[in-house]
Amino acid sequence: MPTVFYIGATGYIGGAVLVDLIKAFPNLEITAIVRNPDHFEAIRGLGVQVVQGAFSDVDLITSRAREADITVNAGDSDDVGLNTAILAGQKARVVEDNKPPAVLLHTSGVAVFMDGGNEGKHDPNNKAWNDGDEADIRAITPQMLHGQVDAPILQASEAGYTESYIICPAAIVGPPTGPVPAGSYFIKFMTQLVLAFKKALYIGEGSNVFYTVQLDDVVDLYRRASPYSRYYIGVSTPHSWKHIMTVFGKLEDGAAQSVSISVIPPPASLFLGASQNARGERAKALGWEPRPVVLEDWAEEGITSALAKLQ
Structure with a gap:
């Protein structure tokens, strides 16, 4: 079975996705990074290995992402340093280790598609961002909220250094x-x-x-993520x-x-x-x-x- 490096196991979204992932694939070899020792027992109780560390532990993040077949980042959609470390590890896996690209399952947020207005007004004629239109996803820039992380992931995926799937939920x-x-x-x-x-x-x-x-609908969307398309807007x-x-x-x-x-x-x-x-x-x-x-x-x-x- 593939090895998984899991980020965000103690969080609201990450914890829910982790529990569902284990139910669907009970034989996965999962290692989670956890900062607080008080949470080790709860995570290990799921059959998950624990490595102590923080999102700022760049060397640890990079090495674990390099080793794992799948990295799940459900920990922080805006942490540029965390994302850079993940992508560095996955690029090294391809370029230096001559291994096939690893999977990156990343959690973003629909706020990336805010219109930038300041008048508290909705214009239904404004651009409707659509995950089914590749041009819309290519239009995501680092200047957009969450875009500072989403754009580099999409670029790394296009370059062949990672096989990325981005789940982009609404407020949960x-x-x-x-x-x-x-x-x-x-x-x-x-x-x-x-x-x-x-x-x-x-x-x-x-x-x-x-x-x-709703949270369990977001979990269901994670479960449905498919290789033929990589960016999923989850709004209700x-x-x-x-x-x-x-x-x-x-x-x-x-x-x-x-x-x-x-x-x-x-x-x-x-x-x-x-x-x-x-x-x-x-x-x-x-x-x-x-x-x-x-x-x-x-x-x-x-x-x-x-x-x-x-x-």
Whole structure:
């Protein structure tokens, strides 16, 4: 069986994907990099070998990625140093070791396709990014959010140094299923944002769109990834920021207010001012059928969990 180097085993997405991967392929030889010794037992309990280290341990990351047949990065979609180390190891495997390219399964995010707006307005006539159109994926640049990692992966894959598969999910909700309890980053982000301002705020008319998807549907998309196509946009339900803020406004007085973008500091302003327009045709061609996301169904439990972690 192939050897796997796993990054992100203790995270919300990574933990869920790891559990599913082991169920589907119980004989895989998996080694996970884990920083906190308190989590070693939980990971080893899945039959996974553990090597202690951090994402900043460049030599360790490079050597492990060079040795493994498959590297899974479900740990950080924006860490340029981590990604550079992975690609360096996989390139050395091909160029110096004369081995076939290893697989890289990487987690990105649909925020790469934000339109850069700052007025809180959605224009349905703006470009709709589509994973089924190769030209759209080739148009991803390092200047785009997450693009500083996605673009080099795509380039390394085209050069023949890696066989990459990029899963690009929307904001994820749903109960954690990994070996170490970890909550939705989106729920945590929204909770902190509303608490910080003591108010739920949106920009302008608040019609700008932000996509969501359920965690187990994202796991299902990982399972369906196929060699004939390499970049998969995983989106389910678009929500206006006005609606999102109305849901999370229950943290305070329940009201959501429109403000100028000047009131919202970065990085939150990057999300609250812009809109998304994305299509997951390639993912759906694989039979992927995500369920709709009703934020009200997930927000209360997720907020409670996020608040507990913030205390």
